[in-house]
Amino acid sequence: MKMYFSQRNGTDNSTEEDYAPVTLKESIEKTRQALNDAYAGFDNALEIDLIDSYIYEINSLQKRYKHLTDLAAAQSFPEENNLRKYSPVRALVSHVLG
Numbered sequence: 001m002k003m004y005f006s007q008r009n010g011t012d013n014s015t016e017e018d019y020a021p022v023t024l025k026e027s028i029e030k031t032r033q034a035l036n037d038a039y040a041g042f043d044n045a046l047e048i049d050l051i052d053s054y055i056y057e058i059n060s061l062q063k064r065y066k067h068l069t070d071l072a073a074a075q076s077f078p079e080e081n082n083l084r085k086y087s088p089v090r091a092l093v094s095h096v097l098g
Contacts, residue, residue, distance in 0.1 A: 024072055
């Protein structure tokens, strides 16, 4: 009887980088790249089923991209808060108005 399944040795080629947490910025960038790839695939697709597949993929990626950008917009960044807190306009207004 022939064996059609191969057995792996105990070695695992994955690194710790594969399991590193993904930041919101990296996730947005990966989604943007996937969206560009999906648009390129759609432009080159000739079969109707493949065109439909790309349409669903593009719609899905657009929704994911919108969700991630909404999360990024809602997220409060400490650097921006410090800039608002110590802005020259704020100092001028507080100086003038007391």
